[in-house]
Amino acid sequence: MGGITSAHMALMKVVNTTYGNVSYSTLNEGIGKVLRFGGYDAEVLDRLAWMRDVLGPALASALARTDGGYPLAPVMARALTMGDEMHQRNIAASALFAKDMAPLLAATDLPRETLTEVTDFLGRTDQFFLNIAMAASKACADASRAVRAGSVVTAMCRNGYEFGIRVSGLGDRWFTAPVNTPTGLFFTGYDQSQAAPDMGDSAIMETFGLGGMSIVAAPGVTRFLGTGGFDEALATTEEMAEIVTAHNPGMPIPTWNFQGAPTGIDVRLVVQTGITPIINSGIASIHPGVGQIGAGTVRAPLGCFTSALEALAEVYGVDVS
Amino acid sequence: MGGITSAHMALMKVVNTTYGNVSYSTLNEGIGKVLRFGGYDAEVLDRLAWMRDVLGPALASALARTDGGYPLAPVMARALTMGDEMHQRNIAASALFAKDMAPLLAATDLPRETLTEVTDFLGRTDQFFLNIAMAASKACADASRAVRAGSVVTAMCRNGYEFGIRVSGLGDRWFTAPVNTPTGLFFTGYDQSQAAPDMGDSAIMETFGLGGMSIVAAPGVTRFLGTGGFDEALATTEEMAEIVTAHNPGMPIPTWNFQGAPTGIDVRLVVQTGITPIINSGIASIHPGVGQIGAGTVRAPLGCFTSALEALAEVYGVDVS
Numbered sequence: 001m002g003g004i005t006s007a008h009m010a011l012m013k014v015v016n017t018t019y020g021n022v023s024y025s026t027l028n029e030g031i032g033k034v035l036r037f038g039g040y041d042a043e044v045l046d047r048l049a050w051m052r053d054v055l056g057p058a059l060a061s062a063l064a065r066t067d068g069g070y071p072l073a074p075v076m077a078r079a080l081t082m083g084d085e086m087h088q089r090n091i092a093a094s095a096l097f098a099k100d101m102a103p104l105l106a107a108t109d110l111p112r113e114t115l116t117e118v119t120d121f122l123g124r125t126d127q128f129f130l131n132i133a134m135a136a137s138k139a140c141a142d143a144s145r146a147v148r149a150g151s152v153v154t155a156m157c158r159n160g161y162e163f164g165i166r167v168s169g170l171g172d173r174w175f176t177a178p179v180n181t182p183t184g185l186f187f188t189g190y191d192q193s194q195a196a197p198d199m200g201d202s203a204i205m206e207t208f209g210l211g212g213m214s215i216v217a218a219p220g221v222t223r224f225l226g227t228g229g230f231d232e233a234l235a236t237t238e239e240m241a242e243i244v245t246a247h248n249p250g251m252p253i254p255t256w257n258f259q260g261a262p263t264g265i266d267v268r269l270v271v272q273t274g275i276t277p278i279i280n281s282g283i284a285s286i287h288p289g290v291g292q293i294g295a296g297t298v299r300a301p302l303g304c305f306t307s308a309l310e311a312l313a314e315v316y317g318v319d320v321s
Numbered sequence: 322m323g324g325i326t327s328a329h330m331a332l333m334k335v336v337n338t339t340y341g342n343v344s345y346s347t348l349n350e351g352i353g354k355v356l357r358f359g360g361y362d363a364e365v366l367d368r369l370a371w372m373r374d375v376l377g378p379a380l381a382s383a384l385a386r387t388d389g390g391y392p393l394a395p396v397m398a399r400a401l402t403m404g405d406e407m408h409q410r411n412i413a414a415s416a417l418f419a420k421d422m423a424p425l426l427a428a429t430d431l432p433r434e435t436l437t438e439v440t441d442f443l444g445r446t447d448q449f450f451l452n453i454a455m456a457a458s459k460a461c462a463d464a465s466r467a468v469r470a471g472s473v474v475t476a477m478c479r480n481g482y483e484f485g486i487r488v489s490g491l492g493d494r495w496f497t498a499p500v501n502t503p504t505g506l507f508f509t510g511y512d513q514s515q516a517a518p519d520m521g522d523s524a525i526m527e528t529f530g531l532g533g534m535s536i537v538a539a540p541g542v543t544r545f546l547g548t549g550g551f552d553e554a555l556a557t558t559e560e561m562a563e564i565v566t567a568h569n570p571g572m573p574i575p576t577w578n579f580q581g582a583p584t585g586i587d588v589r590l591v592v593q594t595g596i597t598p599i600i601n602s603g604i605a606s607i608h609p610g611v612g613q614i615g616a617g618t619v620r621a622p623l624g625c626f627t628s629a630l631e632a633l634a635e636v637y638g639v640d641v642s
Contacts, residue, residue, distance in 0.1 A: 081541040082403040082413050083575070092403050092413060099419035103441035112427065115436075120424035219575035220402040229578045254404070254540035255576055257550045 009048060010056025012132065014072065016139040023142065025135035027051055027059075028128045032187075032291055036200070037284045039291040050117075058118045062104035070100065072136045073250055079129070080210075080261070081254050085218035086133045087202060087211030088280040088295055093129035098122035134201070137208035144168055144264070151312055152245060153265040156207045156277065156300060160199035163301050167267055167308045169315060177303025182283050184224045184296015196284040198298045203279050209248055209263035212278035212297055213240045217253045217261075224280065224296050230255075236278060237262065243269040243277070267312065270305040330369060331377025335393065335456040340464040346456035348372050348380075349449045353508075353612055357521070358605045360612040371438075379439045383425035391421065393457045394571055400450070401531075401582070402575050406539035407454040408523060408532030409601040409616055414450035419443040455522070458529035465489055465585070472633055473566060474586040477528045477598065477621060481520035484622050488588055488629045490636060498624025503604050505545045505617015517605040519619045524600050530569055530584035533599035533618055534561045538574045538582075545601065545617050551576075557599060558583065564590040564598070588633065591626040 014023045026036075029047055033039035063070060075096050082092030102119055110118075122128060145154040147168045155166040164174040179198040186192070205211035215222065216237035222228045234255075240262045241247075247260030265277055276299045283294040312318075335344045347357075350368055354360035384391060396417050403413030423440055431439075443449060466475040468489045476487040485495040500519040507513070526532035536543065537558035543549045555576075561583045562568075568581030586598055597620045604615040633639075 078412075091399075092416070095413070095416040095420050098423065099416050099440075099444040102419065102423035103437050103444055106427070106433065106437040106440050116424050116427040119420075119427050123420040123424055222575070230576055231578070254543070255551055257552070 008052065010051045010059075012059075012135060014132070014135040014139045015069065016143055019143040019146065021139060021142050021146070023135045023138040025131040025138075027055060028125060028131040030125045031127060031282075033289075034291055037282065037291040038288055040289060044291075054114055055118055055121060058105060058108070058110055058114055059101065061108040061110060062101050065104045065107055070097075072132065075100075075129075076133060076136065076210075077251055080214065080217045080251055083218050083220050084129075085211055085214045085221070085280060087130070087205040088221045088224060089218045090129040090133065091126045093133065094122070094126050097129055097132070130202070133210070134204050137204045137210065141204060141207050145172075151267045151309075153207060153267060153277075156203040156265075156279075157201050158198045158203060160197050163198065163304055165267075165300070165304045165308060167312065170308060170311055173311070175304040175308040175311065177301040177307070180298050180301060182279075182281050182296045182298035184283060184294055186283070186294035187292075190285065190293035194285050194287065194290075194293055196286045198279070198281065199284060200281070202281060203277075203300075206277050206279050207265070209244070209251065209261040212280040213237065213244075213263075213265075214251075214253060214261045215278075215280065216256045219255065221280070221295075239275055240278065242273055243275050245269075267305045267308045270302070271309045274302065276300045276302050276305065329373065331372045331380075333380075333453065333456060335453070335460045336390065337460040337464055340467065342460060342463050342467070344456045344459040344463065346452040346459075348376060349446060349452040351446045352448060352603075354610075355612050358603065358612040359609055361610060365612075375435055376439055376442060379426060379429070379431055379435055380422065382429040382431060383422050386425045386428055391418075393453065396421075396450075397454060397457065397531075398572055401535065401538045401572055404539050404541050405450075406526075406532055406535045406542070406601060408451070408526040409542045409545060410539045411450040411454065412447045414454065415443070415447050418450055418453070451523070454531070455525050458525045458531065462525060462528050466493075472588045472630070474528060474588060474598075477524040477586075477600075478522050479519045479524060481518050484519065484625055486588075486621070486625045486629060488633065491629060491632055494632070496625040496629040496632065498622040498628070501619050501622060503600075503602050503617045503619035505604060505615055507604070507615035508613075511606065511614035515606050515608065515611075515614055517607045519600070519602065520605060521602070523602060524598075524621075527598050527600050528586070530565070530572065530582040533601040534558065534565075534584075535572075535574060535582045536599070536601065537577045540576065542601070542616075560596055561599065563594055564596050566590075588626045588629045591623070592630045595623065597621045597623050597626065 010027050012025050079093035084092045141154050150168045152168040153165050154168050157164050158179045162176040163179045164176040181197045206213050215233045219230045222233040244262040245264035245266050248263040249260045251261040252258040279298050282292045285293045331348050333346050400414035405413045462475050471489045473489045474486050475489050478485050479500045483497040484500045485497040502518045527534050536554045540551045543554040565583040566585035566587050569584040570581050572582040573579040600619050603613045606614045
């Protein structure tokens with residue numbers, strides 16, 4: 001048994017090549033009993049040690065053979081055409097990443113056994129790309145945070161108690177409200193009564209315009225939504241389009257007649273319409289150490305958007321009383 | 322320069338595990354100048370020699386490490402959820418195959434250079450799975466051919482002059498009519514005037530119910546159809562559903578509210594409605610040696626269905642005069 005013998009974990013770095021800012025993420029551990037859902041036993045720690053000692057260095061060796069890194073925007077756009085919304089579902093992006101890494105890994109001088117282990121892990125970890133997509137979305141959202149003007153949401157995050165947002169014209173202040181609890185489908189043996197309130201930083205995907213915002217791209221996971229048909233997915237993304245300022249031309253969605261992903265949530269439109277962003281999310285157990293027990297959707301609470309709008313009115317000198 | 326030094330080519334074998342029949346296919350060479358579109362110069366022959374001497378044996382070594390083969394039905398069903406209709410577009414299925422092969426290849430004793438070459442070829446040959454899907458469809462269609470009763474189409478094929486079909490109740494007879502010429506999008510430097518009339522055995526995909534029959538699954542390639550929107554793809558598959566006897570429960574299409582792929586083209590329904598199957602197809606140049614110049618769609622001619630229906634009437638003793 002390995003366990004964590006030093007403090008560091010494998011970490012990836014994403015560069016926003018247009019604006020120069022960077023973001024970081026740990027590597028995805030897979031589903032079930034994993035650290036990010038509260039798992040912390042020998043199985044979890046052994047995997048983390050392997051990721052630090054084997055997977056991380058192997059990917060670093062492979063990426064060192066690229067011309068300055070692995071370009072993420074084309075892969076993400078391609079995955080949107082392949083049924084991923086990149087929060088609940090990353091099967092396509094993960095498969096593209098795995099098959100693109102295979103020849104780079106083979107060309108290194110890594111031991112043959114490492115090569116087999118690493119390509120096997122990448123090949124069966126269908127959510128591996130989630131963490132990459134989160135870092136990419138963070139790199140984009142942080143560029144919008146640098147604008148320092150306007151009413152666009154630049155971050156959404158939750159900690160199991162509060163849901164917090166940041167807004168472009170309001171700097172680094174967080175506006176918070178109590179979180180809701182996700183509903184959805186559960187792994188065998190679990191149910192709604194064990195679902196923890198909404199938590200985690202993965203709502204950066206919806207901040208960027210993917211995940212629940214672009215659920216129409218991923219009809220394969222619409223069963224997490226009520227009746228789960230294509231029409232419901234379409235209606236959900238159409239609803240989300242009412243609270244954004246733009247469509248991302250770099251992220252066209254074929255199942256939405258090639259309209260770009262709805263991007264740039266505007267707190268004014270959220271408060272005006274009463275429509276809050278829908279987050280596609282994994283569901284953690286309320287019991288410590290169990291990990292992920294399902295996946296579903298949850299709405300951001302309206303309260304944080306209302307508070308932010310009031311702060312905007314103050315900053316811009318508008319009377320909203 | 323290698324060239325073809327012996328008569329044999331790399332060949333794959335697909336087994337219908339339910340009915341025991343088998344089918345075979347060559348391996349996909351990629352796009353552009355390739356043998357199956359009439360290319361036959363040094364570039365083409367060198368690649369074929371490499372496929373025979375390196376790729377084929379490497380895949381054989383990898384597949385020898387599986388438990389009796391690589392199961393195709395789950396991969397094909399998954400790819401239908403990932404934007405492939407598996408004739409025009411096989412990006413998802415090819416990526417799934419490439420990432421599944423990577424650890425199997427790594428675990429062989431193949432030279433490191435071979436490993437790099439093979440994983441690289443699989444990773445960038447987006448239509449690699451097409452030939453696999455064709456052999457799988459043939460294995461299914463041949464099982465329906467063994468029924469030897471009824472009016473279901475069991476094969477569709479074209480040779481640049483004639484379009485031929487076989488029907489379950491009419492044995493191995495071919496019913497033919499002059500082919501149409503595909504229309505669609507062309508690679509840079511080519512246009513409709515250089516398009517060869519419809520040819521090839523790939524219409525086995527539509528015989529099985531994929532390709533043009535299931536275009537709603539692949540909105541990413543709907544631009545090969547007229548206006549190219551999602552609604553047109555939906556309307557096309559809805560139209561195809563009018564001429565089939567069943568929906569394949571093993572091939573659900575999420576973008577079609579999880580309805581199964583329209584399967585079992587019925588010559589009676591084709592003649593009754595006047596709706597002929599739509600084939601998604603690569604377009605070959607009329608000039609020898611050029612290879613593939615584009616991709617688009619083409620309709621099967623009605624004539625072969627009318628002839629088959631008349632033959633059915635004779636066999637079953639019905640007066641259709």
